Amino acid sequence: MLRHAQISRRVAAVAVSLVLAGGAAACGPKDGADKAGAGDKAGPAGAPQKGGTLTVLNNEPQEDFDPARLYTSGGGNVPSLVFRTLTTRNRESGAPGAKVVPDLATDLGKPNADATEWTYTLKDGLKYEDGSPITTADIKYGIERSFAAELSGGAPYLRDWLVGGDTYEGPYKDGKGLDSIVVPDTKTITFKLRKPQGDFPFVATQTQFAPVPKAKDTGVKYEEHPISSGPYKVVKNENDGEHLTLERNEHWDQKTDDERKAYPDLIDVRAGLDAAVINQRLTTGSGPDAAAITTDTNLGPAELAQIGDNKELAARVGTGHFGYINYLAFNPKVAPFDNPKVRQAVSHAINRTSVINAAGGSALAEPATTFLPEHEAFGHLAYDHFPAGKTGDPAKAKEVLKEAGYPDGLTITLTHSNAQNRQTSPEVATAVQQALAAAGITVKLEGLEGNAFNQRRWDAKNTPGFFLSRWGADWPSGGPFLAPIFDGRQIVTNGSNYNHAQLDDPAVNAEIDEIAKLTDTAAAAKRWGALDKKIGEQALDVPLFHPVYKRLVGKDVKNVVISDWTGVLDISQVAVK
Template sequence: MRQPSVITRRVAVTALTVAVAVVAAACAGPQGTDAKAGAAGTGTPQKGGTLSVLNSDPQTDFDPARLYTSGGGNVPSLVFRTLTTRNRENGAAGNKVVPDLATDTGRPNADATEWTYTLKDGLKFEDGTPITTADIKYGIERSFAAELSGGAPYLRDWLVGGAGYQGPYKDKKGLDSIVTPDAKTIVFKLNKPEGDFPFLATATQFAPVPKAKDTGAKYEEHPVSSGPYKVVKNEGDGEHLVLERNPNWSEKTDDQRHAYPDKIEVKSGLDPAVINQRLATSSGADAAAITTDTNLGPAELAQVGGDKALADRVGTGHFGYTNYLAFNPKVKPFDNPKVREAISYAINRTSVINAAGGSALAEPATTFLPNQAAFGYTPYDHFPAGKTGDPAKAKELLKEAGYPNGLTISLTHSTAQNRETGAETATAVQEALKKAGITVKLVGLEPNAFNEARWNVKGGAGFFISRWGADWPSGGPFLAPIFDGRQIVKDGANFNHAQLDDPAVNKEIDEINKLTDPKAAAVRWGALDKKIGEQALDVPLFHPVYKRLVGKDVKNVVISDWTGVLDISQVSVK
């Protein structure tokens, strides 16, 4: 799962000072998936200058083995190139996989259990040495080491022999399922068909690492660059990161990253309100600044002003994320489908969206898959509640379920300052269900305890708020972890909250995974989503929208639906 901290990190709800009160003009800013910022983001980009990145959260664990997919708001992709990458374009066009170090997006065998890649000519590390497939194989293998854990788990599951492999520090032999017949060819042998392998090959674990330069857990201090920038300073475990040009990177081998600025300076650990204030004011170096993790909050958006120039500096992003209510049918009364359906009908999505920050920051959801074609989005609403709920229908279903006088249930939520899984959304659900005769007792837990309650098969919550984000724009990493019965984990973090183990669902997941055409797979994922939705195993609530300011001198703003955040590799500050 894409880590929520990357994209949906806490919003700044504190009202800004008078100097930035007009930032709320953002709600008049650009909408839709074509997410370029306005006039301030346009113009002919030029090379040179220093780009500042102002973030709430440190860019920790700056090691390709430990980063989760392309996390960190695109910063890692400036240093780490991979076999494939995302298309660096706005909106839906950015959901496409394109070649990066490789000449193509991969060549599968007949059943997609084997994928072959060939490297481009002229690839070099920052020290000028050639990049070979042995470096990519080693980079992947070191991601299996316990001391370098934290990355996406797919390779351990997908590669033959991956489940028991402990990394090159303990097993010098390496993985037989990664074959490098020569310096430019690499072959991956998988346990089962995986048509999404080109998407996975965008993960930072596929970045090349020269074995001679590997310093284990200390590698993050100075990783060897294969991208347009190299690390010259890493202080406070990513709180202050300085990147400068890699002289051995060539745009001739990289048509995705433009690398306009001479220098990029990342400063983290900042208060969200301060970040937005600095971006809005755009004084000094802040005129050439951006953020990759701090949204404009509802309090800021509510302060509607008439400053069009400021509104034009707001970029709108969409990312494959769904916020939902989850049921554990192993817990009464949620074992009764009629009860789950009644709750589905009773939900007031208008009040939920208002609790999440308003319509500028959330879009109503009735499907589990995000509302983007790349995922296979197929519109459906099996339990139409309208905008404000249908309490009469809910009461009718409760009566059929054996609860003519209503019932009392508990809803587990987080106590963190988080509008998506926190008290605001929980209270909106509570008030809506009350109208249907359902008394909801709110159970607020601190974040760690909350995650334990919602992901624990044994003694977990029966009804809770949850959310899921995609590691790449496909239905696979969205539906499989949540509804594939073979992924139920009984002694660890289990994401299949309903503990659904339907042979027909499992089989269809396997069949879709054989498809190497993303469009054909999307059609099947959408149909599967619709079919599973009939069982009322969850109640989709909303998909988040991200609104972020850029400094007044920032040009060439590109925000793809793959990440939902500004792509640093495209930004110019001159």
């Protein structure tokens, strides 16, 4: 699936930024009904109604508000209020929200026999904010401009997937288009791919698929006033997304959009706020803050403890779920981790209870024994090849360590980040250190600053032997989860490498290609789960936990929907009246 360093770099950057932002997404409870309930119960009762102003209080600015430079998940779904795409997420709570559904298109696309071509037809009656019709030529142009160097930053999949995409530089230099995007008429568009991609409908949710009328394109200034195809239009963008004001797009027609509800009349997005200030304002709920939400600020252990038995506040907490894994990574090219028995011993020794406590407690993290998250959409198949129980199995670890040739134990180094993010933090590293000590494994901790840590673990030539890592997928499928980490063709020696184990197994690579041909998501999911289980036998990593994210909403906010696709409160569903 993903082969170039640029692709891996962008995917990981987004995954990391989601967590560092306080958790724009998360993995959560196994019970789908519980997940849906958590979202549905947040906020006051009563049928949502149109009207009012929704305030968004965020820590991170909504930078680069240009569909070429954004991910659909960016900004807590704020972009999806302005930019419609060929397909989109199903806007429901829990597991049903992990499905892809049509948006501008009439269906999820029609593939050819081997899924190397995908054809879409636009719905009738689609219009921009100025009343002009949306055409497939606009979608083609919107994608083409995303290849321009000056508009870099968006999802990179099309650069790798489209025929000619790896050398195309956008339309600005010579006015040339991309021949692999064919537009025979104003309502039909076909994409020609370099190899089969059954997940193409998922990628068609990315904001690069938003239509951009060529006559209205202002290049790098387009973000100041992008032309809306969604229910809201930008009327103010100050300090590169620090203050964003959205008003209704009167030419948006609900009849063409089954997903967005567009209840508020106005949406006021204010960013650059301290996380503690955001949560305090949401808790107090004075004035406009009563009708406020956050899309990037999580509740921490101390704040959850303060909420405690306060039923009114507890009723305003929504829980987000997303495909994300925190794990211990091995580099088998570094001794003693070239010995599978050593890796197995570490797996048996790990105390997931202490790790979860270090990550914020059971309300904010759940144990994991598989690489794929415990979501049906990803193809999760339960397994635990090297059982450690809830608190580790030091006796079994010592037994396996003896088989590895270390009857008296051994000393190893664990590399981690010094950033206080509850993911790869010193606290988590210390919990691992203490668990392994009980098994006769002495762990020396090597803490690095955030950027230095990332550079080290992504450097194939200098990857540590043993370190904390994490991964999240851009859409709910096993492909973007397993391929970047275990596909040998994605090993990058001169850039950012995410195949930490540098696994290059022809059988694994071939199975990834075979699954990529499948357009039946259920069949693909089953195969991804089986592949995850097979790879897990090699003990190339130790799954630790899935983060769980909890967000507070204002007391007047209704209709809180949080899906398993993004884990973010879906702003397109929120009402304040």
